[in-house]
Amino acid sequence: MPILVMKFGGTSVADLDRIRNAAEKVRTEVDRGYDVIVIVSAMSGKTNELVGWVNETSPLFDAREYDAVVSSGENVTAGLMALTLQEMDVPARSWQGWQVPLLTTSAHSAARIEDIPRHNIDQKFAEGMKVAVVAGFQGLSPEGRITTLGRGGSDTTAVAFAAAFDAERCDIYTDVNGVYTTDPRITSKARKLDRIAFEEMLELASLGAKVLQTRSVELAMRFKVRLRVLSSFEDSTPNSGTLVCDEEEIMESKVVSGVAYSRDEAKITLVTVEDRPGIAAAIFGPLAEAGVNVDMIVQNISEKDYDDHPGAVTDMTFSCPYDQVARAEKAILDAKSRGQIEFSDLVVDKEVCKISVVGIGMRSHAGVAARMFAALKAENINIKVISTSEIKISVLIDRKYMELAVQALHDEFELEKSS
Amino acid sequence: MPILVMKFGGTSVADLDRIRNAAEKVRTEVDRGYDVIVIVSAMSGKTNELVGWVNETSPLFDAREYDAVVSSGENVTAGLMALTLQEMDVPARSWQGWQVPLLTTSAHSAARIEDIPRHNIDQKFAEGMKVAVVAGFQGLSPEGRITTLGRGGSDTTAVAFAAAFDAERCDIYTDVNGVYTTDPRITSKARKLDRIAFEEMLELASLGAKVLQTRSVELAMRFKVRLRVLSSFEDSTPNSGTLVCDEEEIMESKVVSGVAYSRDEAKITLVTVEDRPGIAAAIFGPLAEAGVNVDMIVQNISEKDYDDHPGAVTDMTFSCPYDQVARAEKAILDAKSRGQIEFSDLVVDKEVCKISVVGIGMRSHAGVAARMFAALKAENINIKVISTSEIKISVLIDRKYMELAVQALHDEFELEKSS
Structure with a gap:
């Protein structure tokens, strides 16, 4: 039998009615001839409740105990899903991470999957079981303790199972019905994509299109697992949602596939920094230690000459999330007071956002x-910082122009039309 | 190090404050020089929530999935308790049933404990761990699936650990501060017992004194585990609560240790039943199949002669819980309509209660x-049915006399005085 992996997130299994709805979708796929591995998250809200208890009990918690507590939400959903399927006369059973076993590293709360031996589940499929319901987000360490996989862990679990079991596809059921050319709340012209390449999805995910976690897309790309994103709350056909797949499966791709944005950015400029080898490390080392997520970095070459700073100087600009500005400023001023870096001025602009266009077609189109x-110029939008990668161009602009910029770029690249 | 087992029930770990309170008690015992095994229940209400979900999902549920779901509550408490102890600088870790492993039969939802290998926990004690926090109520089947132990499973877990680890004592923390001579709500003269014999505790437990589950007391008796019942909500000294122990540890026992009652009983009499071999089986077989918990059975010899029933006849009386009367009547009438039993009349008295006096001293005192x-006669209370065992005498009386009877017997046997 071909194997299909289906993953249901927290909102898709939020209560017994939704679990039943999800189980109906599983039965449909069984009826289509698949052996199905279902990966479930905790009922929405449950994991937050558990995390809250752990944090209140022990602010600097033992991650092994955190994992033991927090993983319990998925176990509940897995059992309830198996029972629901059995009620529909679908032969099903639940598996907790340690029962599979899903073997991970010992990095508790952020463990990486090492191996998923197929034997136990394969044997049950051979005995007539049609659906293995697996508690997502959790695994077993070499020491025999429960681990969790960290943020996006259930998506990652699903992709890893699809890879281990050579699944035909990995369907990620969520509360949106696919990946869009841009946020439909910003322009009604936003169009659902039928297909998108792994690389594009990665850029969109890291840019704030929160449909799939970066880590699961990376894993899918590495093992060439065809991922489909679709809604739990709509009837699904074999062509529902958006297929995230290898570039080769996309016949004719557009130059640009989507326009992404990130609203809450800040821009920090260090004016007249000494331009010498090692200066970047001297600035970004302390920022990394302070936990600041530096995104774009631009170094403007300048050749100003000051009385007290003879020789080459430069301006260094970077962006980070809005709410990390205070931490970033402190890290830089501390480094300055320790004499590690020198600059004349620190300029902060908290009123910026990032707009990106993404597309694998860019590679072959100048x-x-x-x-x-x-x-952007046609709309009189000033560009503050530019950063490019092979399949992405990002700019920082004033936040107030965000919607306008997204709409203008969506129109410019004719994203409302299917390719 | 001597080992102590401490068990905390649902109300004792109902929220984070109560878990902290319980952890303080554990730390006190560690400070006294014990290595401690803590058995925890789910936070109160959690198991009922999970059971409710299972029942709503699947009325005739797969007990294996039921166990997988329902056991998760204890896992949460175990992790939180371990974290709380760590916060107090007490080296602790949590263990789920399968990690110990606590090995059980495959009788899901009512599994029996087969073995508790000491190796894993002993090794951690040897490495300096002071407290093993174990999720109660759960184990691992030979098939590698999670089992639960059924009603009273956490008490049973605690006693089994105490037996396996040769614990000095098994302390059961609950919401009462010990075992009383009778219900303090019925007479203010009720006195807390310092010690009670296993046999007496068994009779009291089965008679409705809901401090300890019968099963855990049986297990303690078999392995001579000294059990102590005490309150989570009072400061404990080494002499707090009530010690349930071997008869030999009780120096001078009174003739009667306690007066128990069971309020909601019913009495059913089958009048003029044919008195022949096999008649008891013909009556009580169908009742057992219908799930009626028959308690007392009395057969009155009578030699009435009726026209249509020549030969020996008898009246058969039994008691059962009040709310099972309808089921009992149906089972008997069905058996009659199938011709399995004959009788002239079925008399039901729903207004009775059971009063029992219990004491190992009875054995040697006529x-x-x-x-x-x-x-009872001095209070003009009529006795309807009498049943005796080696250390117990039970009677059925009109329910309206229940409090009066308990008070009269408590006075008669001078239970307010310590022995």
Whole structure:
């Protein structure tokens, strides 16, 4: 039998009615001829409740105990899902991480999957079981303790199972019906994509399109697992949702697939920094230690000459999340007071956002950047920082122009039309 | 190090404050020089919530899935208790049933403990761990699935650990501060017992004194585990609560240790039943199949002669819980309509209660029954049914006399005085 992996997130299993709804979708796939591995999250809210208890009990908690507590939410859903399927006469049983076993490293709360031996589940499929319901987000350490996989762990569990069992596809059921060319709340012209390449999905995920966690997409790309994102709350056909797949499966891709944004950014500029080898490390080392997520970094070459700073100087600009500005400023001023870096001024702009266009088609099409900048200029939007990768161009602009910029770029690249 | 087992029930770990309170008691015992095994229940209400979900999902549930779901409550408490102890600088870790492992039969939802290998926990004690926090009520089947032990499972877990680890004592923390001579709500003269014999505790437990589950007391008796019942909500000294122990540890026992009652009983009499071999089986077989918990059974010899029933006949009386009367009547009438039993009349008395006096001293003292009956007669209380065992005498009386009877017997046997 071909194997299908289906993953249901917290909102898709929030109560018994929704679990029943999800189970109906599983039965549909069994009826289509699949042996199914279902990965479930905790009922929504449950994990937060458990995390809250742990934090209140022990602010600097033992991660092994955290994992033992927090993993229990998924176990409840797995058992209830198996029971619901049995009520529908679908042969099913639940598996906790240690029962599979899903073997991980010992890095509690952020463990990495090492191996998923197929034997136990394969044997049950051979005996007539049609659905293995697996508690997501959890595994077993070499020491025999329960681990959890960290943020996005259930998506990652699903992809890892799909890879281990050579699944035909890994369907991620969520509360949106696919990946869009941009946020539909910003422009009604936003269009659901039928297919998107792994690389594009990765850029979109890291840019704040919160449909899939980066880690699960990376894993899917590595093992060429075809991922489908679709809604738990709509009837699904074999073509529902968005398929995240290898570039080769996408016949004719557009130059740009989507426009992403990130609202709460800040821009920090260090003015007249000494331009010498090692200066970047001297600045970004302390920021990393302070836990600041530095995103874009731009170094403007300048050749100003000051009386007290003869020689080459430069301006260094970087962006980080809005709410990390205070921490970033402190790290930099501390480094300055320790004499590690020198600069004349620290300029903070908290009123910026990031807009990105993403597309694997960019690789073979010149001029995408020029079109993007022209479209923004036509709306009189000033670009503050530019950063590019092979399949992405990002700019920082004033936050107040965010919606306007997204709409303008969506129009410019004609994303409302299917390719 | 001597080992102590401490068990905390649901109300004793109902929230984080109570878990902290329980952890303080554990630390006190560690400070006294014990290595401690703590058995925890689910936070009160949690197991009922999980059971409710299972029942709503699947009325005829797969007990293996029921166990997987329902056991999760204890896992949460175990992790939180371990974290709380760590916060107090007490080296502790949690263990789920399968991690110990606590090995059971495959009788899901009512599994029996087969073995508790000491190796894993002993090794951690040897490495300096002071407290093993074990999730109660759960174990591992030979098939590698999670089992639960059924009603009273956490008490049973505690006693089994105490037996396996040769613990000096097994302390059961609950919401009462010990075992009383009778219910203090019925007479203010009720006195807390310092010690009570296993046999007496068994009779009291089965008679409705809900301090300890029968099963855990049986297990303690078999392995001579000294059990102590005490309150989570009072400061404990080494002499707090009530010690349930071997008869030999009780120096001078009174003739009667306690007066128990069971309020909601019913009495059913089958009038003029044919008195022949096999008639008891013909009556009580169908009752057992219908799930009626028959308690007392009395067969009155009578030699009535009826026209249509020549030969020996008898009246058969039994008691059962009040709320099982309808089921009992149906089972008997069905058996009659199938021709399995015959009788002239079925008389139901729903207004009775059971009063029992219990004491190992009875074995060596004659006349206890006579004193009991005389004390009831002095209050003009009519006795409807009598049943005796080696250390117990029970009677059924009108429910309206229940409090009066308990008070009269408590006085008669001078239970307010310590022995």
